[in-house]
Amino acid sequence: MTIDNWIPLLVVGSSLIPGLLIFALAESRVRLRTTLNLAGALLKLALVATMLWGVAQGHQYQVQLAFLPGLELGLRVGPLALLFLTLSSLLWLVTTIYAIGYLEGSPHRSRFFGFFSLCVTATVGIAMAADLLTFLLFYELLTLATYPLVVHRGTEVARRAGLVYLAFTIGGGALMLLGIVWLYTLAGSLEFRPGGFVAGLDQTHRTSLILIFVLLIAGLGVKAALIPLHAWLPRAMVAPAPVSALLHAVAVVKAGAFGIMRVVYEVFGVELAADLGVTGPLALLAAATILYGSARALFQDDLKRRLAFSTVSQVAYIVLGVAIASPIATVGGLVHLVHQGLMKITLFFCAGNLAETLGIHRVSEMSGVARRMPCTLVAFTVAAFGMIGVPPVAGFITKWYLGLGALEAGQHWVLLVLALSSLLNAAYFLPILHAAWFREPPSTWPEERVFGRRETARALLWPPLITAAAALLAGLLASLPFSPLEWVGLIAEREFVRP
């Protein structure tokens, strides 16, 4: 094995090993635990940066391990994998810093950070999986590793939320397993390939292929929170804020959306998927999810629930971009994987700050909060504008490319969906911003904690500022090399526009 084989394994190990070590640590070993966490996150980032450089030069990193007869477990890092990998390893570092600050002094942190690391391990595994079997392995690991985080608080509400979460994810996983084994018996292979590996199959398998597609999308749609499989997401909001950030921006919903990309592009191939007539219904489902999520978000007073429904809607943009099946829409969908991640994690960090510092959980309690916590609200505002799609924040780029792609593919109705959803986004974000910046603050906050002259703890303040800045820069500098948009262009070029 050369160093190129080792790097993908090291990327997995850089969170798996710290995670396992952290489980063994006593609760009081705060410093060692923090060191392990940050060392793992930084090492992973360095490895990913190395691969980013290598892949841009046309290099490929891969490793295969013997598994079942005829099947291997494989990790392979190409441009598409790196898109997700970079996002998750960057945001993991930021979220770890945030979580260390957020959970300071609270119980059971060894358990929390152990499972936190396992979640990221599963996520990078999903990103690098070279075939459906490896993908499934890490996908189920993600389900198992997030469950203890959802029920972390140990209340009756948390236990029930955990059960709902599992009912959806385990059920979805079973459907996916069925689809994968079925596909294997038909195609004899499960390895992702640009343009798909089932394209050569006989025409007699059309019905089977359509059903397999439905099974796979049902399994992935649970995590991507497509309606009607989204109900677990708002309930899982009982978890601590860093977990919500992880679920919504880095790991779970992204794993679902990323899996849908893999299935459409590298299992079936865009042409075959369009030929089977499955992309049209998928686009409709995504559009319905976008509108439904936004409409529900409008009526939530609980801030985290409003953000949760907003996630339901935003992740569906990614799926919409994939399903429209035009190169430009593809760019829009892929790039939203990164953009949504940056914006949504900012929003959740801010919501966590409000809850931790002032005890604010509801939108109706947010009047004048910008005077007390201006930096947090600046970050919140940038991210909210991005969600609405105001230039130059990153969200605008997404909507621009989605719209162009829809026009290119002749699907004009998508423009209507985009416009309507932007209106709805504005309708549920602007009142919050107005109240926070322009209304009078109340005389006392629900539960205020004071952090000297700063508005909140340092570890809570920097992460949202950094991610908000990143969301702004991703929009402003979209045409520079290594910007998400440029990278997505590279993916579209390498993987989808083949000679």
Add this chain to the structure above:
Amino acid sequence: MTSTLEAALTARSDLIAPVLAPLVGALLSFLLRRWAMPIGLISIIGLVLAVLMLIPEALATGPRWLAVGGWEAPLGIVLHADGLSLAMLFMTAAVGLAISLYAAVYFHDQPSRAWSFWPLWLLLLTGLNALFLAADIFNLYVTLELLGLSAAALTALAGGADALVGAMRYLLVSLLGSLAYLLGVALLYHAYGTVDLGLLADRIAGLPATWAALGLMSAGLLLKTALFPLHFWLPPAHSNAPAPVSAALSALVVKGSFYLWLRLWLELFGGLGLGVETFLGLLGAGAVIWGSLQALRQTRLKLLVAYSTVAQIGYLFLAFPLALGGATTAWTGAIYLAVSHALAKAAMFLAAGNLLRFGGHDRIADLDRVVQRLPLSIAAFALAGVSIMGLPPSGGFIGKWLLLEAALSQGRWGWALVILLGGVLAATYVFKVLGYAFTQSETPHRARPVPAVMEWAALSLAASAILLGLIVAPPLALLAIGEPFAMATGAVGP
């Protein structure tokens, strides 16, 4: 003559070591009661070494035969080890080692029980190993009886009315099962004049005597394996026994009678085209669904785990109809499931034993934050649960994958759906337990410390079940020695 005998004794007699090690241990620990525990541990270690030494040579040279004392069949006792036997021996050695370490601590403060436990437990292992190696149907009967009697005696070890009633019922069921099997042996011997499996396989034909023997033997063995709807005796017996005994019963003892049935099927009955495969599969499907639903309804942890065994046994019988189409993947999958289940279920019962000792009860709803107070045991339960519900990476996943592959490649959707549904139901009852491990109970716990060995024994078993899902090629190579599944699949045509 003498030279062949000597050659047989010197070169091949290591095949009997997995039987001799626990047998000598059982006798010594019975005679020297004060030293029962150290003797037991030493003979277990001897057993593990004996099994480990068999494997490399078998991988290199194929299946092994040993005529004990140099007497060939049909006169003497012949031992036979192919991949299937070796896999079962390995399973017994691994699970037996963990249970023994656990029991050494578990019975530490109750010497009178320890004195009864060690000889019986070592006899049970003797019976099991002899069962996996025996090559004629009468010796198989002897080993089956030895296994059943020692298991019934162990069940009574907990004392108390519930345990005694459970043990008594278990004893009666066990005797009834072996009696039915013995009648089948007599019928076959009468019809074909031999009890050697190999010779019988050559001579067997679709005579009425064969039919009667099949009926009697299958009824007896399926009763002892607790296949639905003959499972009624299992939950009370398995849940009332002391933790190490529960683990041994659920993980190993039911596998003994299943192995025997499978052996008979592969060597004798499977090739006759009797058309009972679908019936067996339906009973298996019934077990998967009924057992899982019952597990879900339980409020006591050990009963839940016991019903889970009923469900998991059902999976093993799904292989019968699936193997009919010709692929050996179904058999491989079933054995993979059997071994993973042994590791995982032993881990679950040991973990449940720890929770019971810690809190003084095993009510699921009152587990009371054990996730922070007894993290290793809960981790063991959770990891074992992953294998039981068949999520990757775990041995259970590999087994289910192979079964699913066999089902879908033949387009047999009903069986595939049962396999998946069983997994989802298993997840539901495992997470029912795990959810309550996080919450606080209204009634406070009487917390009693649990020795580290007991926690680690459970955890290492569970970790092995997970490991079996990552290291797959070597176990599959072991199972393929001597192609134990080739016969039935070759002989049975559509």
